[in-house]
Amino acid sequence: MQNAIYNELPELISDELIERVKKLSPAQLCDGMEKLGIPRSGCMDAALMPVDPDKLMIGTACTVDTMEGDNFPIHVAIYQGKPGYVLVIAGKAYMERAYLGDLMAGAAAAIGLNGLVVDGCVRDKHGLRDLPIPVYSRGFMQRSPAKIGPGRINTEVECAGIRVIPGDLVVGDYDGVTVIPRDMIEEVLAAAEAKDSYEVKRREDIAAYEKCKVEGTPLPNLAPGWVLDMLNKK
Numbered sequence: 001m002q003n004a005i006y007n008e009l010p011e012l013i014s015d016e017l018i019e020r021v022k023k024l025s026p027a028q029l030c031d032g033m034e035k036l037g038i039p040r041s042g043c044m045d046a047a048l049m050p051v052d053p054d055k056l057m058i059g060t061a062c063t064v065d066t067m068e069g070d071n072f073p074i075h076v077a078i079y080q081g082k083p084g085y086v087l088v089i090a091g092k093a094y095m096e097r098a099y100l101g102d103l104m105a106g107a108a109a110a111i112g113l114n115g116l117v118v119d120g121c122v123r124d125k126h127g128l129r130d131l132p133i134p135v136y137s138r139g140f141m142q143r144s145p146a147k148i149g150p151g152r153i154n155t156e157v158e159c160a161g162i163r164v165i166p167g168d169l170v171v172g173d174y175d176g177v178t179v180i181p182r183d184m185i186e187e188v189l190a191a192a193e194a195k196d197s198y199e200v201k202r203r204e205d206i207a208a209y210e211k212c213k214v215e216g217t218p219l220p221n222l223a224p225g226w227v228l229d230m231l232n233k234k
């Protein structure tokens with residue numbers, strides 16, 4: 001295994017931070033990152049979608065650097081994985097082979113990993129959907145993975161357009177995958193929680209408008225303040 005760089009797992013993100021993250025959506029976290037000027041607001045490519053949109057994913061990133069469908073380093077990373085981690089597999093958007101299927105994902109689920117993010121293809125769609133672990137990929141390809149090695153584990157990678165450092169926070173839902181740099185989690189959470197409060201207020205305004213419409217009373221303004229400000233500046 002010459003040239004292999006297989007590093008230890010990073011420290012898990014604290015339960016206290018994870019509990020705050022659970023109350024927010026990836027879209028709100030992205031809005032927080034937009035405010036802070038984080039590249040691409042932490043959003044992986046739109047092509048990376050969940051096998052099952054009903055599964056939510058939150059965890060600490062551990063990474064695999066691989067290419068051309070090679071699943072060897074993914075196997076190694078799965079067996080050294082632990083509960084609380086999401087495996088971020090930087091597969092260079094390779095579409096000619098699957099990187100994994102329901103057997104490898106089943107092993108990851110048995111170990112207790114919180115999710116698998118694959119910058120490339122997977123296979124065994126129905127088997128993956130029936131497992132408890134969330135899986136994200138660019139698509140499906142029935143051709144088997146290659147077995148080459150060595151690859152790299154827990155090094156900085158670029159995955160689906162986003163730089164990921166082991167230990168970053170990874171969040172996924174039906175909209176896609178978002179990565180929050182570990183050293184900015186507190187600031188991103190504060191900005192995302194402010195966006196959440198704004199959204200609560202907007203929903204109240206929309207409900208109030210609908211109520212007036214039903215009751216036939218004068219309609220309040222529905223446009224958000226910032227839209228009116230921009231209109232007035234024109």
Ligand SMILES: O=C([O-])CC(=O)C(=O)O
Binds near residue numbers: 071099100102123144
């Ligand atoms: O056989 C493989 O290497 C990949 C696969 O389909 C699975 O993990 O189920």
Ligand SMILES: [Mg+2]
Binds near residue numbers: 101103
């Ligand atoms: Mg299979």
